[in-house]
Amino acid sequence: xxxxxxxxxxxxxxxxxxxxxxxxxxxxxxxxxxxxxxxxxxxxxxxxxxxxxxxxxxxxxxxxxxxxxxxxxxxxxxxxxxxxxxxxxxxxxxxxxxxxxxxxxxxxxxxxxxxxxxxxxxxxxxxxxxxxxxxxxxxxxxxxxxxxxxxxxxxxxxxxxxxx
Numbered sequence: 001x002x003x004x005x006x007x008x009x010x011x012x013x014x015x016x017x018x019x020x021x022x023x024x025x026x027x028x029x030x031x032x033x034x035x036x037x038x039x040x041x042x043x044x045x046x047x048x049x050x051x052x053x054x055x056x057x058x059x060x061x062x063x064x065x066x067x068x069x070x071x072x073x074x075x076x077x078x079x080x081x082x083x084x085x086x087x088x089x090x091x092x093x094x095x096x097x098x099x100x101x102x103x104x105x106x107x108x109x110x111x112x113x114x115x116x117x118x119x120x121x122x123x124x125x126x127x128x129x130x131x132x133x134x135x136x137x138x139x140x141x142x143x144x145x146x147x148x149x150x151x152x153x154x155x156x157x158x159x160x161x162x163x164x
Contacts (some may be wrong), residue, residue: 003031004043012160024063033070043076043163045155047147049095050081050089055099061102061136068123073137076162079130093143096130110125 001023009016020039022032024047046064051062064079072078081092090098104127126131130140141162145155 001025001028003035008158008159010156011146014160015156016123017159017163023033029063029066032067036070036072039112040072041075041160043078044071045078045080045158047080048095048099049093050092051093052088053090055064057098057102058106061099061106062136064099065106065123065128068133068138072079075138077138077140078155078158078162081142081144083146084144085149085150085151089118092144098144100128100130 003023004021006019006021007016008019019027020035020041022028045066048060048064048069049056079096081095083089103124107122107124107126107128110122114164124156125132125138133140139162141158143158145151145154
């Protein structure tokens with residue numbers, strides 16, 4: 001698992017763009033921070049496994065929240081409920097609701113474990129909502145797709161609209 005990059009050309013894009021793929025495993029979060037220190041992204045795409053999110057919800061919420069804290073603002077973010085071709089996949093709205101609830105719980109846990117003298121950087125209110133992050137420099141969009149089944153129209157449309 002390492003950082004990879006490639007040039008993406010597609011008829012829907014005015015110009016080719018460079019895609020940088022950082023692994024999402026929590027133990028490799030330093031690779032994302034390192035990549036962000038080198039490259040200023042015009043957009044960030046997060047792929048969430050919508051078929052297995054219940055099993056890994058805490059870890060996924062930690063990665064999503066940490067990534068949002070690390071991205072330089074202003075930022076365009078697309079969160080993709082991936083693997084929607086699978087029977088066990090949850091709809092985008094359910095993925096969003098689960099993440100908001102879990103991130104709210106994480107923030108409460110983090111806030112209670114920090115000394116008053118430590119500066120805590122947080123996003124959103126006590127009850128975390130992605131829709132409230134616009135005031136903090138984020139434009140967050142959601143779509144569904146399946147990389148394996150090449151269901152990527154929503155991703156390409158977002159790249160074309162927001163990035164290229």
